[in-house]
Amino acid sequence: MHIKETFPELYRIRRRPLSIEGVRSRLTNKRGREFWQSLEELASSEEFEELLHREFPQHASEWDEGTDRRTFLKLMGASLALAGLAGCSYQPPETVVPYVRQPEEIVPGKALYFATAMPWTGGATPLLVRSNMGRPTKVEGNDLHPASLGAADVFAQASILSLYDPDRSETIVNRGEMRTYTSFLGEIATALEGQRTKNGAGLRILTETVMSPTLAAQLKDITTRFPGARFHQWEPAGTNNARTGTRQAAGDFATPIYNFAAADRVLALDSNFLECGPGSLRYARDFASRRRTSDGDERETSRLYAVETTPTNTGFFADNRLAVRPSEFNAVVSAIAAGVGAAASSPLTFA
Template sequence: MKPKKTELDAHSAKNQQLDIAAVRERLKATKGREYWRSLEELAGTPEFDEYLHREFPEHASVWDNSVDRRGFLRLMGASLALAGLGACTTQPPEKIIPYVRPPEQLVPGKPLFFATAMPVGRQAIGLLAESHMGRPTKVEGNPSHPASLGATDAWSQASVLGLYDPDRAQVISYQGRIRSWSAFQLAASSEVTSLKNTGGQGLRILTESISSPTLRGQIQDLVTLYPQARWHRWEPAHEDSRTRGTIQAFGRPLNYYYRLDRARVVVSLGSDLLCEPMTGVRYARDFMQKRRISDTSKAEMNR
């Protein structure tokens, strides 16, 4: 297929015959450096001047001079005035009540740090949560936790955003309709009464692998209260093959960890060690430790 000719190509074909003598005379008359974009511009032909009568000749529209500068300024002034009037709304009255007994170590403007852990599968990543006036604002790794050693991953950094997600449920809903808290308590009490009469028969709890002792204890208390209830745990991407491998090799289920900070050469076949959901943070930090040269006499990095 032949390429489509543009307006500039048609103009160049139309003005292939240039007056070379006139161009040379014009060059002789110039002093110092002078730049041009094409020979047509250097020649200064009337056709080229007509072609450049607009800044963007192929896409420029005809200028509508119905609004002059004074009218434009009046229009912009009215827009700003209306925007200011729209912002002058009456806010509902709010009461600011100081603490009678403020929480311990709570100073406005001074953050507090709390050691916590983010569960990932059957393990957890040690974190330090920065809190301002009771609101978590930043998450970093806990240097004292063996699973992170002060490092974090993208999921840990983004976990704090879940507390301020505008899409989180703000009200109680049932079958797509908003319900009140009293309606929920009434419905829940009737269900609890029927479960007590049957010992929890028909109640099923489905969760992922839980590493939190608090949550595990709460579920165990619920199962103890309702003996006929059943607790099912399921992981779509489980590690049963690893467990079976340790049983076959050592006779009992074990969790194994790689010491990448001591390895000189790491060969991985079909496994991304540095991006594993549970141990990738520790592995990435250990791997980078062997790439930091502290002794210049032994400047050797792993690979």
């Protein structure tokens, strides 16, 4: 927008001719460096000074003597009176009911600790959860487990908030209506009874990636009872490409485990192994052990090279990082594979 619309007063002042003699007279006795935002400020005309004064609220440039002692005591007395009235409001009666059979391990004021795991796609993060009077209050890493060594990432620390999320599902919802667990069991039993004659040909089960052995055994039992049923897994951001690549390289589905403490050179191909994934905590610890020099350690400092299409923390810590477009990634990987002796599927090209 033009200054005529945003600051019309200054625009009218600038439209008037500026007195060069007045500016020169003000500069006659000036010594040293001084800075001005405009010639109008240098000229210090009466109109410009009035404009600066009106730029602030009325009486803003005048000294405020503040509130006197009498007014302060009046305000404090009124505040205390209103606080006393609020404290006299009626509170509904509350009853504290003790345990009928108090658990042996619960002692008021003493926390309990439980070893558990946070599932990830392809694994889990071992954790140690502190519980106060039956309520989880803090999540830390399990220092007795080799996968975390007592560390916990931001996802594990924030997972405690999901237990107290007001939007968390509290009941079973069927087509937008809340149902009880008893009604769910009745309807699912009726539906399964109708599938027995068809061996479950019309039964489909959709889940996320299943990492629980108990849930996997239950799903296997269902497919055994209903051979015609189909079980599907889907993840919005899973590791299907990585699992497919592992199958092509090893001949079967497997979960690779890396030893970054023994690696002198690390190449991360669009992999954020220092932040995400079930082994990121151990990977970060092992990778950091090769980046710190210590007395008696004759190993050289490892080097990290990253090729990625999206900025990550792993790329931030890389000694050399190459940012490419997703359309260029296949060509870059093929060129790297050809450089180390593997066959390249396509030549290196840049758009």
